[in-house]
Amino acid sequence: MRDWSVSWPAYSPVDVTPPELLPTALAQEVPDWAEGAATPADVLDWPKRRAAALIPFELDGRGWPLHPHGRTGRTGRNLGRWGENQAVDPIVVAGSGDQRQVLLITRTDIGVEAIPGGMVDPGETAPAALVRELHEETRVDLFGHRPVILGQDLVDDWRASDHAWVVSTSALYLRPATVKAVAASDAAAVAWWPFSSLDELDTAITAAGRTLYAAHRPLLKRALDHLSA
Template identity: 75%
Template sequence: MDATWYAPVDHPGVTVPEDWRHWSVIWPEYAPVEITPPELRPLALAQHVPDWAEGHATPEQVRDWDQRRAAALVSFELDERGWPLHPHGRTGRTGRNLGQWGENQAADPIVIAGTGDQRSVLLITRDDIGVEAIPGGMVDPGETAPTTLVRELREEAGIDLADHRPVILGRQIVADWRNTDHAWVASTSALYRLPERVTVTAGDDAADAGWFPFGSLHQLESAVTAAGRTLYAAHRPLLLRALEYLGH
């Protein structure tokens, strides 16, 4: 067994007061919770590297930080050890529960159908955490965000929007449940607009897929709750950005 004590991967981490979140604030007693899952711990990586992850047990082993920082959606710094630092500051969690150290790029397509009172948004039920979310996922090596947007819609919702040109809403850090001080998700969010609903079918990483009313975030959350489900909190800011673009 590894000598390090690891908490469950869904551990919320230690509480970080807002005034102490920024990395420039000296906090010698800071002790974030280690949440690396078993398959990404050093002894396990020495035996087998999952096909979705890099084999570096610690950030010191990474040799291309200049390239990673240059390609990042959101700029980040390295500490004195050469470890990447979450752009928004301390998270209360350390380790890695993502494919690579530092920024992990994702793409989130927000698909809207109809207008006015008939406007709706496409959501999937994530099979990993069981909540309603925007379709989307991680950008594969060698892939671009536009390609990922199209691929994820095909894989998770069974629709092909390759002929549509979306509006890029933003590139930002996502409050993903796997984020830690040294590995996090940054996403390209894009808006697709369709004249009416199309048939969707749940696929990879999705237990279900469907349309929900989207006149406002409150209306959406009420409809999701009425269906006995929960809206993924990390996607609320992305959905709000879409509403702002649409003029509510």
């Protein structure tokens, strides 16, 4: 939406904080996937977080983090941390040319086809998180396989707000052929899809009565661009 430098007195974002992250709930119990800070004012290490951020961000007059791309229309927090939440998206591609396929899961939270990925744990590196998340969600083990790091991008995650967002490290894993995959953690289903182009992928997913997760389209396109280079 509008950049933070543009005045918008009538701006009234919707609070997307789920019940378990409201201050009253956090005072009783902090979920194992979230920090206990009820508001950004309760976070004491903003200089450290800003220095470690994959994409630079600013703080407002209250000391609250501001989404790097501007207003989102949403406020509050529906992610583990205030400010940047680092994630990984391992893009596993098998075969080549017209026979190329990509491994996608059906997400349990919003029911769309997506790259199998997730959040980087505290103290974990992105390469380790890529392998862990892929195995947790699909049981595909690519430990020891060196991927091509495609980029680090601020993704349009459905949980993002003005003060909490997701930056993902996407990586491309190339395999000569498909391997067995089993839907596991956070995955309602897993399947290999045709991937010679984004249009072909869209057509196949639509024909199956499914929807491709919009936030992952740019990451998948970047993978295809790399493969076509």
